[in-house]
Amino acid sequence: MSLTPTDPPTGPPTDPPTGPPTEEPDSGPVQTDGGSRARRAAEATEDFAADRLPPGQSRSTLSITLVRMGFTVSATDLLYGMSLGLFFPFWTALAIALGSSLVVSAVSILCGLMGQRERVTTALGLKAAFGRNGSRLPSFVIALLSAGFVGYSTGITAGVLPGGDDPWLGLAYCVLLSAVYTALSIVGFGKGLTWVGRISVPLMLVTVIVAVVAAVQHAGGLGAIVGAEPARAGEATALAMFALGVNKWMTGATVTPDITRFGKSPTTVYTTTLAEFMVGNFGFNLLGIMLGLGVGMGDMGAAFGAVGVGVLAAFAIFVQGFPHEVNNMYAASLAGRTAVDLPRIAVNVIAGALACALAYYGLSAGILDAFLTYLGYLGYAIPLIPGILVADYFLLRRGRYDLSEAAVAAVNWRAVAAYTAGLAVNLVLGFGFGDRLWHALPLTGALLYVLFSLPQLRAARARPAPDVSAPVR
Secondary structure: OOOOOOOOOOOOOOOOOOOOOOOOOOOOOOOOHHHHHHHHHHHHOOOOOOOOOOHHHOOOHHHHHHHHHHHHOOHHHHHHHHHHHHHOOHHHHHHHHHHHHHHHHHHHHHHHHHHHHHOOOHHHHHHHHHOOOOOHHHHHHHHHHHHHHHHHHHHHHHHHOOOOOOHHHHHHHHHHHHHHHHHHHHOHHHHHHHHHHHHHHHHHHHHHHHHHHHHHHHHOOHHHHHOOOOOOOOOOOHHHHHHHHHHHHHHHHHOOHHHHOOOOOHHHHHHHHHHHHHHHHHHHHHHHHHHHHHHOOOOHHHHHHHOOOHHHHHHHHHHHHHHHHHHHHHHHHHHHHHHHOOOHHHHHHHHHHHHHHHHHHHHHHOHHHHHHHHHHHHHHHOOHHHHHHHHHHHHHOOOOOOOOOOOOOOOOHHHHHHHHHHHHHHHHHHHHHOOOOHHHOOHHHHHHHHHHOHHHHHHHHHOOOOOOOOOOO
């Protein structure tokens, strides 16, 4: 059942219907054709955003893997890897990329298990943890930052296309790309994300590997890259870049339930997480490190041009934009729907407009430095959310959600207090004490939520453990 705040109280929850929706009799004036079409479009694109996913809607592990890899087989991961290659020697850069990927994988698995077990989006999990109205704040944060990620990623894509450095042509690229990504995201998992991933992920892998081979040859061989001196050594610390690596995909880890809810078993969560963050994220970080050390440039278009594969690079970055930006836009629309109580299609359009504006800003301001600054700000607001979600689900609820209206409070003030207090702590740590790591981890949110929930935690431990193998209703 829907958990929107306007739903009237009902009896015991029932399974959502798996067949096509039935028309209710009109009780008011006859709608115009335009109004009827708009209503049908909104209903058709909801993609079970406000309900548990019906069991018959599960997808294959391969489809889910390609969708999830569409997040991380991306220009942003390549750009982050290039920045590591500009700042650090090969083995140091590799250790930073591997460590940050492992941290993000752990958070993604915990959040993903929630989605797969309960067949719910991240936004519905937030309603259970924060309350029907209390979830608006974290949902808005996720929607805003996911749309921001789309914006900067779109700016990267526009920057490597022919003439992307021209202000007017760059603006045209940003508008056109944002419109296409928004349209594909609107149609949802089965018709949009799945087919985009099947086509784009393999193409991006092949083209980037070809480009890296060219960069290795340009540098004088693999040994020359491993022993190369970074072009901008000393401009960043290993701890700061590790935190940025965690920040880069903490939002993606948090919204893992949006995709793993389609999984048939917990095994899907583990295998697709490894594919997304160890093969996709870490793999593309590694390729970026090799490019950064081999070419010594922070501008991706110029770097590819220097090794003679500028046209190929433009094609690769253009191709990867489809799965990456569409997936992030999809996450923004699901979270935004909870935050503002608008149909998902409307939130999609708003997020697309915001992403377009940020894409052009990043393109104008210098995409590498603008993107790294954006990643730094993510660490203050996002990690608190998965920390609270995981603590609520696994410790207080002991691995089972009751999503009935009677069980979901309007506001869970303990979760809201943990988030606001955690944000204050993170800001003091970052700006007051120069912290580079702690505020980027989910531990602050989890610890504060447990601290504020000690009586509830004791009561939960006294209850019999739920049977998590039983199907949810």
